[in-house]
Amino acid sequence: MEVVAVVNDSDPIYALSTPYGRSALCIIRVTGASLPKGFLEYVGLVDEKKGVFVRSLVNEGFKDSCVVLNFPAPDSFTGEHIVEIQPHGNPVLVKKIMDVLESFGLRKAEAGEFAKRSYLNNKISIQEAESIMVTVEAESFEQLNALNDFKEGGLAGRVNKIAEDLRSVLIEIESQLDFSDEGDVNLVETDSIEKQIHVSEENLMQLLVDYAPYEKEETRGRVVLAGKPNVGKSSLFNALVGADVAIVSDEAGTTRDVVRKNIVIEGVEYQIEDTAGIREAKGVIEEKGIAKTSEAIASSDLTLRVFDNISEISGAKTNKNELLVLNKSDLLDKAKLDGFLSVSAITGDGISSLKEKIRKLIDVPYERKLVSERVFDKLEESAQVLSSKASGSDVLELRAQQLRDVLNNLNEITGGIDNEEILGEIFSKFCIGK
Numbered sequence: 001m002e003v004v005a006v007v008n009d010s011d012p013i014y015a016l017s018t019p020y021g022r023s024a025l026c027i028i029r030v031t032g033a034s035l036p037k038g039f040l041e042y043v044g045l046v047d048e049k050k051g052v053f054v055r056s057l058v059n060e061g062f063k064d065s066c067v068v069l070n071f072p073a074p075d076s077f078t079g080e081h082i083v084e085i086q087p088h089g090n091p092v093l094v095k096k097i098m099d100v101l102e103s104f105g106l107r108k109a110e111a112g113e114f115a116k117r118s119y120l121n122n123k124i125s126i127q128e129a130e131s132i133m134v135t136v137e138a139e140s141f142e143q144l145n146a147l148n149d150f151k152e153g154g155l156a157g158r159v160n161k162i163a164e165d166l167r168s169v170l171i172e173i174e175s176q177l178d179f180s181d182e183g184d185v186n187l188v189e190t191d192s193i194e195k196q197i198h199v200s201e202e203n204l205m206q207l208l209v210d211y212a213p214y215e216k217e218e219t220r221g222r223v224v225l226a227g228k229p230n231v232g233k234s235s236l237f238n239a240l241v242g243a244d245v246a247i248v249s250d251e252a253g254t255t256r257d258v259v260r261k262n263i264v265i266e267g268v269e270y271q272i273e274d275t276a277g278i279r280e281a282k283g284v285i286e287e288k289g290i291a292k293t294s295e296a297i298a299s300s301d302l303t304l305r306v307f308d309n310i311s312e313i314s315g316a317k318t319n320k321n322e323l324l325v326l327n328k329s330d331l332l333d334k335a336k337l338d339g340f341l342s343v344s345a346i347t348g349d350g351i352s353s354l355k356e357k358i359r360k361l362i363d364v365p366y367e368r369k370l371v372s373e374r375v376f377d378k379l380e381e382s383a384q385v386l387s388s389k390a391s392g393s394d395v396l397e398l399r400a401q402q403l404r405d406v407l408n409n410l411n412e413i414t415g416g417i418d419n420e421e422i423l424g425e426i427f428s429k430f431c432i433g434k
């Protein structure tokens, strides 16, 4: 007999909610409609109420004293009984505890299974679930702030209003269809219906202007170093990344290719690229390097144009997304450095203020609020359906069907999803243990 795998949405599951590796502490989360007695004995929580406990877990004769949190149903994130174990973050110990949990019949959670149960047990709405996911993924405070509206239900409020308006138009159309003779459509009524639909269409279009889909920004934060040979680009690159990665030499034209490295400024990752520099090419290899420089500059978020003398930097014009940097400040007259962003790649002077400037220039606040990609796609689809014009004798039937489709779409933004496939799609994007 063929066995069909069915996702059980209430059996006992566990997940390591913190990254696997060595750390002071880690969190192993357990949830289930009912948790096995053997497990509750192991963590010393048989018949315990909600609370924080210190328990000694014994594994292979080794006793680890750890904090255990108990959230009996229904007062928990998933609505089920949740236990959080916080042992020391030793991979051997963590692996052992996970084996023990499996011996009690617990299975490893799928990605997003905790959040999915939370949704299925009416603890969180679908958009709260999705905003948890993007909050974990967001890469800067600017993104986190742009997600606030989505998280707090601002979008849901506007979507619900549009859905409400469209629902009353749909009722109006349906009553028209009921009462009019076949093919005999009242033109005045049709006109008023079209006007109402048009208002909703405009409201939806406005959402597409006010919101943008959250996307992992792989290209965000690309900083390119450019300038004449020997101004100290490679040295500055090394000073920024804090390692001798690029080749530094007195000879002009030694950086023949683009060298990339990531640096983290206040928790945000930026990619720094050292280039061959813009100069007259003397060899084929260098020519290729120069072509790559132009490419790198064109696609970067910020170009640091490096100079090593005051007269040249004074005459230079700044373009958009460019920062003029005066290097070798240790060799220059200190009295003349005022008004320039001066650094010394050799002594490290000014490097931290340069990093600070990079952060401020790249991390501009978002003009549009962010929502999950799925939600944005639904908004786009809905707007598209509403804007496609229906005509002919069965115009009202067509309109009614379009409105039903749009209402379904909008409903999938704010909740009410019970389709296992759609739920799977949403929650599989989550982290394990969330």
Ligand code: GDP
Pocket (backbone or CB within 6 Å): 228, 229, 230, 231, 232, 233, 234, 235, 236, 247, 248, 249, 250, 252, 253, 254, 255, 277, 327, 328, 329, 330, 331, 343, 344, 345, 346, 347
């Ligand atoms: P690039 O061709 O622009 O990449 O320049 P390099 O980084 O290879 O540097 C060219 C030369 O300038 C090397 O001898 C470096 O040691 C020197 N140099 C770079 N930055 C500084 C600095 O801030 N101060 C001093 N005194 N020398 C520097």
